[in-house]
């Protein structure tokens with residue numbers, strides 16, 4: 001791909017960081033922050049422009065859980081599996097969400113509405129078990145409340 005075809009954003013980021021140490025990770029961070037993931041085509045362009053093997057880029061992308069390789073769902077569900085939440089049954093919530101949404105952790109529902117993730121401690125252990133949808137924290141969550149929580153985010157079929 002020629003420079004002319006490279007999206008302006010990637011070009012600008014490469015230009016911004018090209019002479020700086022650790023530029024690969026800084027560019028990846030900016031792309032992740034802006035898009036919510038790092039598309040494969042972008043990784044390929046970066047590889048060419050920075051003269052870094054694509055395999056090296058994927059090493060970085062897969063090492064840090066912060067980076068996502070696929071487009072995230074509209075709403076991100078983060079189930080806390082930190083010690084306090086785990087002991088209070090977060091695993092049961094996670095299993096139920098997987099079943100309701102028919103996805104595994106790290107996956108997005110086919111309709112693009114939800115992305116399911118596991119996190120370690122959201123900093124409110126007194127409310128365990130805790131889950132977060134986008135920026136909203138739900139504490140002392142019971143399995144029976146999950147469909148109602150999901151329905152607030154547009155999962156119509158979950159209202160039953």
Ligand code: FES
Nearest residue numbers: 080082085122125
């Ligand atoms: S362990 Fe879940 S909020 Fe701390």
